[in-house]
Amino acid sequence: MENQLSVYNTLTRKKELFEPLHPGRVGLYVCGPTVYGDPHLGHARPAITFDILFRYLKRLGYKVRYVRNITDVGHLVNDADEGEDKVAKKAKLEHMEPMEVVQFYLNSYHKAMEMLNVLPPSIEPHASGHIIEQIQLVKDILTKGFAYESRGSVYFDVGKYNRQYNYGVLSGRNIEDMLNTTRELDGQDEKRHTIDFALWKKASPEHIMRWPSPWSDGFPGWHLECTAMSKKYLGETFDIHGGGMDLIFPHHECEIAQSVASSGHEAVRYWMHNNMITVNGQKMGKSLGNFINLEQFFNGTHPLLTQAYSPMAIRFFILQAHYRSTVDFSNEALQASEKGLARLLEAAKNIERLEAKTSESTNNIKQWEQKSRDAMNDDLNTPIVISYLFEASRIINSALGGQTLLTAEDIRDLKQLFDLFLFDLLGITNEQKDGSASYDSFAGAVDLLLNIRLQAKQNKDWATSDKIRNELTALGFEIKDTKDGFEWKLNR
Numbered sequence: 001m002e003n004q005l006s007v008y009n010t011l012t013r014k015k016e017l018f019e020p021l022h023p024g025r026v027g028l029y030v031c032g033p034t035v036y037g038d039p040h041l042g043h044a045r046p047a048i049t050f051d052i053l054f055r056y057l058k059r060l061g062y063k064v065r066y067v068r069n070i071t072d073v074g075h076l077v078n079d080a081d082e083g084e085d086k087v088a089k090k091a092k093l094e095h096m097e098p099m100e101v102v103q104f105y106l107n108s109y110h111k112a113m114e115m116l117n118v119l120p121p122s123i124e125p126h127a128s129g130h131i132i133e134q135i136q137l138v139k140d141i142l143t144k145g146f147a148y149e150s151r152g153s154v155y156f157d158v159g160k161y162n163r164q165y166n167y168g169v170l171s172g173r174n175i176e177d178m179l180n181t182t183r184e185l186d187g188q189d190e191k192r193h194t195i196d197f198a199l200w201k202k203a204s205p206e207h208i209m210r211w212p213s214p215w216s217d218g219f220p221g222w223h224l225e226c227t228a229m230s231k232k233y234l235g236e237t238f239d240i241h242g243g244g245m246d247l248i249f250p251h252h253e254c255e256i257a258q259s260v261a262s263s264g265h266e267a268v269r270y271w272m273h274n275n276m277i278t279v280n281g282q283k284m285g286k287s288l289g290n291f292i293n294l295e296q297f298f299n300g301t302h303p304l305l306t307q308a309y310s311p312m313a314i315r316f317f318i319l320q321a322h323y324r325s326t327v328d329f330s331n332e333a334l335q336a337s338e339k340g341l342a343r344l345l346e347a348a349k350n351i352e353r354l355e356a357k358t359s360e361s362t363n364n365i366k367q368w369e370q371k372s373r374d375a376m377n378d379d380l381n382t383p384i385v386i387s388y389l390f391e392a393s394r395i396i397n398s399a400l401g402g403q404t405l406l407t408a409e410d411i412r413d414l415k416q417l418f419d420l421f422l423f424d425l426l427g428i429t430n431e432q433k434d435g436s437a438s439y440d441s442f443a444g445a446v447d448l449l450l451n452i453r454l455q456a457k458q459n460k461d462w463a464t465s466d467k468i469r470n471e472l473t474a475l476g477f478e479i480k481d482t483k484d485g486f487e488w489k490l491n492r
């Protein structure tokens with residue numbers, strides 16, 4: 001495919017034709033999860049958005065090195081460089097080693113991503129595995145004079161940086177306003193100014209995750225890892241940096257400042273950001289009771305859901321909106337989306353049954369393929385691509401009903417349209433990896449066995465009844481007899 005991909009660059013605030021730094025190769029860096037809790041919608045959206053970009057760039061013939069980091073240290077509970085480390089806090093709460101917490105939630109994250117058919121990145125570096133690189137970066141910034149040491153911690157000097165460069169280029173925030181409105185520090189604080197941010201923090205005695213450094217036993221500031229690891233794996237300048245819009249400030253703004261301060265120039269050529277997810281029109285939040293994790297979608301156990309949704313229904317729903325628009329999840333909207341997806345999958349299956357009944361094409365199928373390509377080139381406009389797939393499925397149904405006549409070429413084009421756009425690029429898959437449909441059949445089979453056992457008990461056939469209970473128990477099922485029959489769950 002010819003490259004005519006345009007992407008919206010958050011830095012320049014316009015759509016630009018994508019031209020890679022090195023011919024034929026693309027370096028892509030996306031901020032990955034901080035692993036201290038169950039994977040949720042907020043993880044699914046950036047992963048799916050940049051999965052589409054990854055798939056499309058590969059389809060355009062590029063060799064893509066996709067780096068998505070794992071934050072396992074340095075992300076503090078609040079953004080003002082104070083408070084506990086999110087991972088360490090969870091570890092203390094659960095009586096686990098911090099790395100045990102990281103491994104546990106990373107495993108669930110990977111499993112959820114696989115269910116959503118998100119391709120694994122080329123490199124998934126951990127912040128805790130790159131302490132040396134981060135310490136080097138702090139040294140570089142200190143040498144260039146844009147940081148200062150204070151009581152064992154090192155802070156980035158935003159005011160000084162802004163006198164030479166421009167702090168706020170990505171977010172559009174005005175530093176003069178920030179300097180004027182933020183509180184002047186009274187000299188008791190380590191920081192000279194509240195907008196300065198930590199590059200290295202001295203660990204308090206009770207802080208578990210700590211490493212030796214020239215300044216103190218401590219840990220790196222959260223923004224540092226992405227600058228250090230993108231430089232290590234993609235070079236001092238690279239093509240695309242992605243993430244959620246919530247990361248623009250302060251995280252990505254600080255990344256830019258760190259790169260420019262240490263190397264004298266920006267590292268990233270195109271900044272891309274996906275918009276946020278709301279649930280029933282509200283921001284997602286634990287305190288609002290609308291925080292639905294992915295597992296709860298897949299098994300339908302959240303009170304806001306009336307049923308389970310397959311991972312493909314979630315993926316499809318996210319792709320029905322452009323990545324720069326918000327997506328509002330609701331039970332009703334998901335139900336509609338699930339039906340739509342089922343229609344498309346049914347149509348894709350029915351292509352096999354189509355027969356060529358004319359030699360003269362009067363359809364626009366070839367045109368839809370070009371238009372879908374144009375839509376992908378237009379900043380990954382997946383909702384437009386989906387609308388052409390719906391048009392195509394209408395033609396398929398109408399041809400099956402005998403109202404439309406297709407040529408052999410039409411049928412080939414239809415197949416190609418679905419194969420390329422629905423399956424390869426949108427990453428929708430027909431097979432249920434571990435989704436609700438297979439869960440439904442699985443649960444149905446367990447119910448069936450337990451009903452047979454119930455019948456056996458009524459017939460006083462204890463041998464059969466015990467055999468079913470014992471063998472299901474051995475397989476990890478917990479079975480409870482109730483007055484109406486039974487309850488079961490699978491302990492995993």
Ligand code: ZN
Binds near residue numbers: 032
């Ligand atoms: Zn990052």
